[in-house]
Amino acid sequence: MKEIRWHGRGGQGAKTASQLLADINLQEGKFVQSFPEYGPERSGAPIKAYNRVSDEKIRVHSGVYEPEVVAVVDPTLLSAANPTEGLSSDGILLVNTGKSAEEIKSETGFNGKVLAFNATEVAENAGSGYANVPVLGALVRVLGTDYELARAEVESALLKKLPEEVVEMNLAAFKAGYEAVNN
Amino acid sequence: MSNGNRQVLTGHQVVANAMRQVDPDVVAAYPITPQSEIVEYFSKFVADGKVDSEVITVESEHSAMSACVGSSAAGARTMTATASQGLALMLEIVYIAASMRAPIVMTVANRALSGPINIHCDHSDSMAARDSGVIQIYGEDAQEAYDFTLMAQRLAENEDVLLPVMVTLDGFTLTHTAQVAELLPDDTVTDFVGEYEPLYPLLDVDNPTTQGPFDMPDYYFEHKLQQVEAMNNVPEKFLEVQEEFSDLSDREYSGLFESYRLDDADYAIVLLGSTAGTAKVVVDELRDKGKKVGLLKPWMFRPFPAEEMKEALKEKEAVAVFDRSLSFGSSGPLYLEVSSALSHEDNKPRLYNYTYGLGGRDIAEGHIAEVFEDLENPDLESKMHYINART
Known part of the structure; x- marks a missing residue:
């Protein structure tokens, strides 16, 4: 079983991205959980969301304490939250940032694998404006998920709540995110 | 969102789907906090024409259960959902629902009771209702909450039972977590729950009945003993319903x-x-x-x-x-x-x-x-x- 933690701010779509990832993993035939950590629900407040992914039925219902992968949607949370908490040096830290992976390593003191790219810029270039989707694209690559399968799921999920042109922008951002990191 | 019959759904969505498939005549609920999203999703199904239920939105949870009692007495298949303070406020009428032998199925998203004010999971709410005469079934995950919501319908309406059933699922841990669940086909559920034929509907004006009257010391005790007897009948009927449900769902339920x-x-x-x-x-x-x-x-x-x-x-x-x-x-x-x-x-x-x-x-x-x-x-x-x- 793999455990993933998301860090974002209320309104940035970290929870939505977590749920999209669960949908994608389901399409791969996996068992999943996706849940946010609920505190006072305020736009802009730091939030966490979690995914569990497994080949077998997931029975555990506790919080996630030692994630294998951490995805940071908002760069300011590197200092405002503690995104490397519980992340072992075998783990992966995926960060939306304008800085380099080396800079993130020295800022956080994290010795494991850091994947850094500017998801905010990617989203702006694509016109969608939300960094959650390119970070999801990168995460899908990190997890070794089939790109076409993931893209199709993101498309069908977003089409249920967004107009087609906005979905197209998000899919462009998803692709750019996927291509921004190496597996 | 789906892979075969498997879907990723929150506990709320799973229960709302169970209610949609049961297709009750009436759902009465108080649709704001501390309600759950169950009624919100269910109301959307109604608005989208996916289910024909009458949704009665009322001014409090006390009124929600009161409306449920009235609706059930009238002869309508009736469901509701609540949580936490909502159940606490309902409680007076939950006792009445049980004593009137109203087979109302209600789901409870288990949450703490105030104070201090808290929205998260514990079992204080449903435990406060444990002496009310309602049958209580606790689910481990969204799948069980779904399955028991369907089974509850058959149990509640069994002529040897006729009691309200409360199906609980842990607040947030299950209600707000997207997880894998398998829904049965709609027509399978329709067949399983069957047509509801109320025994003594108030709306049957050719056979008038008195319901919920004053009871003096000469009969109150015996009426309570009838509730005891109904409750005593539950385990056997629950096992029968489980067996039938296990056969059609390929999920194993056999036991209390x-x-x-x-x-x-x-x-x-x-x-x-x-x-x-x-x-x-x-x-x-x-x-x-x-x-x-x-x-x-x-x-x-x-x-x-x-x-x-x-x-x-x-x-x-x-x-x-x-x-x-x-x-x-x-x-x-x-x-x-x-x-x-x-x-x-x-x-x-x-x-x-x-x-x-x-x-x-x-x-x-x-x-x-x-x-x-x-x-x-x-x-x-x-x-x-x-x-x-x-x-």
């Missing part, structure tokens, strides 16, 4: 509680709800290390399966009963039941009470493993133990 690696266990934990899943993982890990540990998870808390539970536990060395609610000045409600069930045994297991998870406090695998370790100690104190709390 689930025993997990319990038969040859020396040490057992008894607990309700979602933490049972986490405990199963711990049981497997400890079994791999040669420890003889097991779990007993009651599905049904009312009526309480005392006799069956005594048989399952009496040979154990030690048993820890986990409660996710307090009864101030006494032990936890589940502990008291288990303790009472074992009270006449000569060589009963050492029995301990642990309180956990109040107001959404997390309980992880390590906490449960520690309790199994505690149980091996013959000198373990028999005071109340508190898990993951600053004492």
